Amino acid sequence: MKIYNAMTRRKEEFVPLEGKNVRMYACGITVYDLCHIGHARQAIVYAMIADYLRYMGYNVKYVRNYTDVDDKIIKRANEFGKNALDFSEEQIKETEIDMAGLHVTDADIYTKASEYIDKIINFVSELIKKGYAYPTEKGDVYYSVRKFPEYGKLSRRKVDELLNGVRVEVEEGKENPIDFALWKSAKPGEISWDSPWGKGRPGWHIECSAMALDTLGETIDIHGGGRDLLFPHHENEIAQSEALTGKKFANFWTYCGLIKINGEKMSKSLGNSLTIRDALKKYNYEAIKYVMFSKHYASDVDILDIDYQIAESHLYYFYTTIKNMLDFANNYGGNENEEGLANDISAEIVSNFVEVMDDDFNTSAALANLHSIFKYANASMKAAKKNNRRATANTMLKILKELHEAYSVLGLFEQNPEHFIAGLKCKYLKKIRLDEDYIKEQIEKRAEAKKSKDFEMADSIRDDLDGKGIILNDSREGTSWDVKALYKIG
RNA sequence: GGCGACAUAGCCAAGUGGCUAAGGCACGAGUCUGCAAAACUCUGAUCCCCGGUUCGAGUCCGGGUGUCGCCUCCA
Numbered sequence: 001m002k003i004y005n006a007m008t009r010r011k012e013e014f015v016p017l018e019g020k021n022v023r024m025y026a027c028g029i030t031v032y033d034l035c036h037i038g039h040a041r042q043a044i045v046y047a048m049i050a051d052y053l054r055y056m057g058y059n060v061k062y063v064r065n066y067t068d069v070d071d072k073i074i075k076r077a078n079e080f081g082k083n084a085l086d087f088s089e090e091q092i093k094e095t096e097i098d099m100a101g102l103h104v105t106d107a108d109i110y111t112k113a114s115e116y117i118d119k120i121i122n123f124v125s126e127l128i129k130k131g132y133a134y135p136t137e138k139g140d141v142y143y144s145v146r147k148f149p150e151y152g153k154l155s156r157r158k159v160d161e162l163l164n165g166v167r168v169e170v171e172e173g174k175e176n177p178i179d180f181a182l183w184k185s186a187k188p189g190e191i192s193w194d195s196p197w198g199k200g201r202p203g204w205h206i207e208c209s210a211m212a213l214d215t216l217g218e219t220i221d222i223h224g225g226g227r228d229l230l231f232p233h234h235e236n237e238i239a240q241s242e243a244l245t246g247k248k249f250a251n252f253w254t255y256c257g258l259i260k261i262n263g264e265k266m267s268k269s270l271g272n273s274l275t276i277r278d279a280l281k282k283y284n285y286e287a288i289k290y291v292m293f294s295k296h297y298a299s300d301v302d303i304l305d306i307d308y309q310i311a312e313s314h315l316y317y318f319y320t321t322i323k324n325m326l327d328f329a330n331n332y333g334g335n336e337n338e339e340g341l342a343n344d345i346s347a348e349i350v351s352n353f354v355e356v357m358d359d360d361f362n363t364s365a366a367l368a369n370l371h372s373i374f375k376y377a378n379a380s381m382k383a384a385k386k387n388n389r390r391a392t393a394n395t396m397l398k399i400l401k402e403l404h405e406a407y408s409v410l411g412l413f414e415q416n417p418e419h420f421i422a423g424l425k426c427k428y429l430k431k432i433r434l435d436e437d438y439i440k441e442q443i444e445k446r447a448e449a450k451k452s453k454d455f456e457m458a459d460s461i462r463d464d465l466d467g468k469g470i471i472l473n474d475s476r477e478g479t480s481w482d483v484k485a486l487y488k489i490g
Numbered sequence: 491g492g493c494g495a496c497a498u499a500g501c502c503a504a505g506u507g508g509c510u511a512a513g514g515c516a517c518g519a520g521u522c523u524g525c526a527a528a529a530c531u532c533u534g535a536u537c538c539c540c541g542g543u544u545c546g547a548g549u550c551c552g553g554g555u556g557u558c559g560c561c562u563c564c565a
Contacts, residue, residue: 042565226565368513
């Protein structure tokens with residue numbers, strides 16, 4: 001298995017430090033507001049990585065944190081007249097609702113900064129003792145970047161160059177403008193804890209170092225986060241952790257790309273952010289995952305509304321085919337343990353999946369494979385003649401078994417096909433303000449017209465429905481209806 | 491200003507040295523159909539520009555152009 005390592009800037013063979021045990025940490029969320037779709041991508045991506053590693057036989061210990069104390073949280077809590085920790089606790093609950101809505105696999109451990117105050121204070125004290133940090137008269141503690149010669153190794157920045165880009169105002173007591181806060185003294189009215197340096201709270205970067213060290217040990221296998229955390233957050237994590245332990249902090253540094261909307265980074269201030277909550281109101285959760293997995297996890301991507309619609313129509317096609325496969329197998333007495341078709345592709349499904357996923361989690365290629373699988377299934381059922389229907393039925397079941405085995409790693413095909421199909425149809429009917437009874441009436445009217453060979457009448461009924469967004473499908477068993485938007489996109 | 495990423499068909503997107511450059515959307519043709527639809531089959535790009543390395547490059551190196559990100563909180 002190869003994983004791209006941002007530290008070395010190349011794909012490397014992934015070997016855990018300790019046998020089959022993988023220690024993985026992903027920087028989680030600062031809970032100052034509802035999560036947006038970018039948080040969803042990061043959570044989905046790292047859950048997928050953990051799931052795939054488990055699928056490949058590793059024992060994974062996956063830790064995510066919540067930053068529940070920070071400037072933004074304090075500000076927002078004050079706006080609502082709430083205690084900062086009460087506020088962040090509420091926001092964590094909201095986040096959990098969103099993640100459950102997305103059916104994201106849980107991490108093994110969730111940590112909160114507020115529960116790590118003692119450990120953070122010890123961490124900071126140790127850094128002071130070792131000469132990597134210094135307190136100021138005001139009660140702040142700063143990390144002395146100059147003392148850590150390797151500073152900049154992840155982001156490839158040089159300390160001297162960083163000085164050029166630094167803001168003019170320098171906080172009181174800082175020895176060097178690029179030094180960053182490990183501990184922030186409390187301002188009036190702010191939440192605070194007692195410390196050797198007076199009342200205050202942890203700096204942002206130290207939280208992750210302390211929580212990762214405590215839950216996973218001195219060196220972790222895979223560290224992850226959004227691309228925007230590479231500098232300074234992760235650079236600072238390395239400086240803190242490696243100064244303390246003298247050991248390498250993480251073997252693999254991985255980054256999830258950022259989501260853009262119309263070419264611009266998604267952000268509150270631009271007013272272009274899409275919350276998970278709103279996304280789930282509009283699209284099925286598997287469609288959201290499908291969109292995320294249709295691009296490589298590390299690329300920054302521009303995601304438009306149309307992409308979710310296309311994803312939904314793909315899933316509609318997949319689920320419809322799955323339903324047809326199950327019906328076919330049912331009708332012709334399929335048994336997955338019996339011999340199937342001669343050119344059966346089911347045996348390759350899992351191996352193809354593993355092959356592309358082993359290459360830095362190429363989910364896009366994994367999704368591409370789905371199309372050929374379902375095409376094969378549809379073509380086989382269509383071509384099935386009387387004498388090989390049983391074999392075809394057996395093959396359909398074998399394919400479904402393999403599909404579920406592999407693609408559960410991506411969280412796809414978890415839903416009951418009939419429910420999924422009905423759910424989407426229902427959603428679109430609401431959107432175009434039609435009810436099913438009306439459609440059924442029209443179908444009956446058209447059936448009568450057809451019976452009396454009044455094709456003009458029949459066609460006009462069909463055209464009328466088509467104009468409303470409903471397409472009809474005549475078959476030997478009768479006429480069924482479907483939502484046009486689930487087929488014709490754009 | 492500093493650091494970095496990316497640039498593949500109308501659109502989305504995989505592919506980091508080697509058979510005919512995945513897959514999807516849209517477009518067109520066909521099978522099927524009373525006609526349609528769905529499904530299936532077929533159909534499209536020499537990879538931003540210039541130069542170099544190599545038997546051979548979308549894939550490596552240098553230069554240019556463009557887009558974006560980070561350098562302040564940010565998944």
